[in-house]
Amino acid sequence: MGRSSSFNRQQVLSDALDLFWSRGFYACSLKQLEEATEMHPGSLYYHFKNKEQLYLCVLEYYLEWQLQQRIDKYLIYSPSLQDLRRFFTSGYRHSQEVSYRNCCFLVSTSNELHLLSDDASELVKRGIQSLRKGFIEFIDEVINPKENSNANIDHEVIASELLNLYLSTQLMAKVNPNQHMLDKQVKQSLDNLFSSFPPK
Template identity: 40%
Template sequence: MARPVGFDREQVLADATKVFWAHGYFDTSVSKLVDATRLQPGSLYAAFESKEGLFLAALDHYAGQSLARLRKILGDAPDPLQGVRRFLEEMAEADPEAAVRGCFLVNTVLEVGRRNAAVQARLRQHLTVIEHELAEALNEARAAGLLAPRKSPGELAKFLMATIWGVRVLGSTGAGADDARTVLGMALSVLDA
């Protein structure tokens, strides 16, 4: 009979995500994870199999929260186009500390990139889901006459994703909110009819 899990998995993932986000994958030691999660190494390995397994679970945890936030913003907006605009505008409103910390997914792309196929595949999966959500919202906006028929929702979503990545990297350099607003304002202008 398997032993029941004796810890709060969501809390462990939240704690591990903070450590990986602050230090990156390569500079995060198992001892840092043990300190943050208050689990012994054996328990971490039993639950996640490896540091990489815990990292992938942390990426899933973060991406799930990001997707839920995007869906809430889109769902709360009076129309899909305003939802997309609001999602991007919120990035410019991030506090300076959050902007410098950057996006965990984008930071991981920059740090790990092609060095780990499993991480790369997981990143692509999560980023594709976010892009798809944006494309769906833009498709709904076009169907409602809020977006010009000549504009491709899929292409716009790819463009907006690239802009998001750029703004996240820009923020991690210490650039201010004014710079983020300028870039995002230019990106949002492509949505105008």
């Protein structure tokens, strides 16, 4: 049964995200996108102009409705070191049915930036800035500066280390999705990074 004639933009973007996430930008055909979104070619072109415009809208949707919500949930609202670890692992831990989500969509997009316009690069930069900001807010909330033996701790540097760890972990999850091994690596890396910082 086809979708109702009323246009549900959020549902279309969600459906297209699943397909782009599983296949990537280049490998997705317009026919597959039409089937995934249950939109006729004319409607797809009317609302999004072309495949790349749809992809950019999907990436923006992902940044706002998935990545930012994970940042808020694990890094901003009552954060703890356990929440930080969950933020990392929630980027690659998914059921077998959606195993294609074993890598942050932002990282997947980064692998295809050479195929996309500068607008995609700007969106990826925006996503990375959101990650960095989330890590800085987490550090400001969790690390107690009065009890630190090292008064010169630079929260920007720690945030950069967390960002590098996050991006490399997501890339590793795409290449070798061994969740147990990734969990151990994340735990050990975070334990090492925060071992000298007394929590608040």
